[in-house]
Amino acid sequence: MxxxxxxxxxxxxxxxxxxxxxxxxxxxxxxxxxxxxxxxxxxxxxxxxxxxxxxxxxxxxxxxxxxxxxxxxxxxxxxxxxxxxxxxxxxxxxxxxxxxxxxxxxxxxxxxxxxxxxxxxxxxxxxxxxxxxxxxxxxxxxxxxxxxxxxxxxxxxxxxxxxxxxxxxxxxxxxxxxxxxxxxxxxxxxxxxxxxxxxxxxxxxxxxxxxxxxxxxxGKATWNKVPDVDAIRALHQSQIDALNAQLNDANAENARLNNLIKNHKCPEATAPVTVKEVAAAPVSVFFNIGKAKVASKKDLVNLKALAEVAKDNDKTLVVTGYADSKTGSANYNKSLSQKRAETVKKELVKLGVAENKIEVVAAGGVNDITPVSYNRRAVVTVK
The missing domain is CATH 2.40.160.20 (Porin)
Structure with missing residues (x-):
């Protein structure tokens, strides 16, 4: 036996x-x-x-x-x-x-x-x-x-x-x-x-x-992957650091121009000169597979900083939605990327950005970032 x-x-x-x-x-x-x-x-x-x-x-x-x-x-x-x-x-x-x-x-x-x-x-x-x-x-x-x-x-x-x-x-x-x-x-x-x-x-x-x-x-026989919080946090931190560096450069240039005008005693200058051209790092908002709901509310902290830059400088924000091309058909991914972009647009409106200052683009399914979960995102840039 x-x-x-x-x-x-x-x-x-x-x-x-x-x-x-x-x-x-x-x-x-x-x-x-x-x-x-x-x-x-x-x-x-x-x-x-x-x-x-x-x-x-x-x-x-x-x-x-x-x-x-x-x-x-x-x-x-x-x-x-x-x-x-x-x-x-x-x-x-x-x-x-x-x-x-x-x-x-x-x-x-x-x-x-x-x-x-x-x-x-x-x-x-x-x-x-x-x-x-x-x-x-x-x-x-x-x-x-x-x-x-x-x-x-x-x-x-x-x-x-x-x-x-x-x-x-x-x-x-x-x-x-x-x-x-x-x-x-x-x-x-x-x-x-x-x-x-x-x-x-x-x-x-x-x-x-x-x-x-x-x-x-x-029914559902598989399990969804939990987003890599540490990797996403590191990505967000790098974006924040880049944005802060660009803001510091803009403020330094602003101060230099104001000081130049003051030293030359230019009579026409009755107010500080403000530089309107601001380059800001894009901000990514991530989503779970097949979902159009923001995966982590922490992403909105970075979104708020970009919204303030756009409002202060009267800039237009472009929201581009993406989906993971390895999951779902092309038509489905196109629709899903549109929904993700619209979700982020709603969050920007809540942060005080005017709707006419937000453009929405649906990029559909892509596979340009590794790991594949990073392709499930919406990216906000200053136009």
Whole structure:
């Protein structure tokens, strides 16, 4: 039995390892709504049964013996609460064996068992979330109840296993599910045990399952990347520094011209001369994928500084909206970039900039900045 389990586990890891992607981008994800990341599964199962009463019968332990194994079915529904942690409710059974001897026909029985299981996606936990990963390695553990319909008995049990999911598309995955269950002696309909009666694994009814089937992801099956706050903050700070430097240069030039006029005692100059030509660094406002709502209100701090420059110097601001060309069609990205530009225009109006002093441009989808999330933005410049 132990050797068989080890062979199955090694075969699973070996085959799946060849299909696994080599590089995975690690990043944090945003929490989805309760109705996202649900899935359903359906499998064909091969099960080998080990009864508590066979301890002293000296029967072959091979799970391939016909008096010990049978085919069955399983269905499950579950949800991922994070990329690495989920819950699954699973029901399997129909055709079983009560191993009282080596006669397959005499051992036949019918049963079902229901388990609640906790899933741990170690691929996402250890390697980082990747929606395009080919193989996900998912150990699980759970508990539940079983009923032997042929003998009208119930039993509690524990189960642990390994779910291997091979990605076919964003909606479908191929399952290879290996599990081992330990149950009360009534699981197979025969509640008595043989031997000295001391508690041991052999005093329990057990089952070994190998299942193959499909997973179907319901609704939204992926997770959105959280914007890199540190990178965005650094970008904003560099823009602020550039803007402050330009303002300082403009103020110094203003003071120089005023001092020049004062020294020459120009009678026509009754007021300080103000330089109207101001070069200001563009300000970027970032958005989450597919959204036209500002990702971080901190972006508006930089927007306010640029709005003040435009008002003080009677300048026109140009708001250019962009979208990520790797996501969505060209028409969709054109519309999304327009909405993003309009969102920023509304914020500028709130900051006191007149609407006739704001121009809006929809640039559509682009891919000119790395990482790709930086392309989901609107850029404000002084005209």
């Amino acid at each position: 132990k050797k068989f389990l080890m062979v199955l586990a090694l075969a699973s890891v070996s085959v799946a390892g060849m299909a696994q992607d080599e590089l995975t981008e690690k990043y944090s994800v945003a929490t989805n709504s309760f109705w996202s990341n649900w899935f359903v599964q359906a499998n064909v199962a091969g099960t080998a049964f080990y009864s508590s009463q066979e301890r002293d019968l000296d029967l072959s332990k091979s799970p391939l013996k016909d008096f010990r194994n049978n085919l069955g079915l399983s269905v499950a529904i579950g949800k991922w609460f994070t990329p690495g942690l989920g819950l699954r409710t699973k029901v399997n059974g129909i055709w079983g064996r009560t191993v009282d001897g080596d006669n397959a026909k005499d051992n036949a029985s019918k049963y079902w068992q229901a388990n609640e299981q906790v899933l741990f996606n170690l691929s996402n936990m250890l390697c980082g979330y990747n929606p395009d990963r080919v193989w996900n390695f998912i150990p699980y553990a759970g508990a539940g109840i079983a009923r032997n319909m042929s003998y009208n008995t119930y039993a509690m049990g524990l189960q642990a296993g390994l779910l291997n999911e091979f990605r076919l598309s964003r909606k479908f995955a191929l399952n290879l599910d290996l599990s081992y269950g330990i149950h009360e002696p009534d699981f197979d309909g025969n509640g008595f045990t043989t031997g000295n009666g001391k508690p041991s694994i052999k005093s329990k009814d057990r089952d070994l399952n190998v299942e193959i089937g499909l997973t179907y992801n319901l």
